[in-house]
Amino acid sequence: MPRIVSHLWFAEQAREAVDFYVSIIPNSAIAGETTVPAETPSGPPDSVKVIEFTLDGQNFIALEAGPFDPFNHAFSILVECDSQQEIDRIWDAFLANGGEAEQCGWLKDRWGLCWQIVPRVLGEMISSPDRDRARRATEVMLGMVKLDIDALERAFNGRD
Template sequence: MVCRGGHGPDRAALIGAEKKIAAVSGRAHLVRRSIERHARTTDERDTPMTAKKQKIYTHLWYAKDAEGAARHYASIFPDSRVDRVTPLPAESPSGPPGSVSIVDFTLFGERFQAMTAGPHHDFNDAISLVVECDSQAELDRYWNALLEGGGRPQACGWLTDRYGVRWQIVPAVLDQLMRDDDPARAKRVADAMLKMVKLDIATLERAYRAE
C-alpha cells in the first residue's frame, strides 16, 4: 500500500480500517444468513400449499346427508378424509340459515366438495366418478364397499352408490388393452367388457390374447 505524499501507511490507521472492514463483513454475513433462513422458511411454508393447490375440483349436490356421503367415501379410499363442514349462515331457496351445509373432503389426495341442499336435482349417468384399480382385489374391494347400504350394480363396471352417485370401477390396464394397435385385440376386449357387470381383469386379458 502506497499513500500520497510518499509516506508509508500509518499502522494504527490500518488496524482501525481492518477492524471496520471485518465488522462490516460480519454484519453482511449475518444479513445474508438471515435472508437465506427466511427464504428457506418461506419455501418450506409455501411449497406444501402450492403443491396442494387444485384449480378445478368436483362439487356434488346431495338432497340430504352430504357429510355422511363424504365420510362413507373417505372410509373406503386411501389418503381420504373429511376436511371441513360449513353450514350456510344465510337463508337460501333450499331453506333457512343452517339448513344448507358445504362439505370439503379429500379422496385419493384430491379435493372434492359436496353440498346438502334439498331434493332439487338428482344424480344421473351423465356424470360418473372413475376409479382405476391396479388389481382384481382392489377392484373388488371398492366395488363391494360402494354397493353397501343400498347401492346398485349397473353394467360394464358401472354402479350407483346408496346416495345415487354413479361410479366406474375399472382396471387401470383397461385403456391400454382397448387402445391396442391391433383392432381385433381391442374389439375382443370391448366385446368381453360389454358382457360384464363387475369387470374381471383376467377375463379381459384372456380376451385380449384370444384365449
C-alpha cells in the same frame, strides 16, 4: 392458477355419503365442513351444509341443500384399480352399503351417484393400436357387470 373441484349436490345425508367415500377410497380425507350462514333458496341460515373432501387427491365439494336435480349417468366418478382385490373390495363395499350394480363396471350408490370401478389396465387395452385386441377386450367388458381383470386379459390376448 385456478383449482378444479367437482361439486356434488345431495338432497340429504351428504356427510354420511362423504364419510363412506373416504372410508373406502385410499388416500382420501375430509378437509372441512361448514354451513351457509345466510338464508338460501334451499332453506334458512345454517341449513345448507358444505363439505370439502378429497378422494385419492382429487378435490370435491359435497353440498347438502335439499332436492334439486338428482344424480344421473351424465356424471360419474371413475376409480381405476390396480388389482382384482381392490376392485372387489370397493365394489363389495358399495353393494353392502345399499348400492346397485350396473353394466360394464358401473354402479350407483345409495345416494344415486354413479361410479365406475375399473381396472387401470382397461384403458390401455381399449386404446391399443392393435384394434382386434382392443375390440375383443371391449366386447368382453360390455358383457360384464363387475369387471374381471383375468377375463379381460384373456380376451385381449386371444385366449378366450
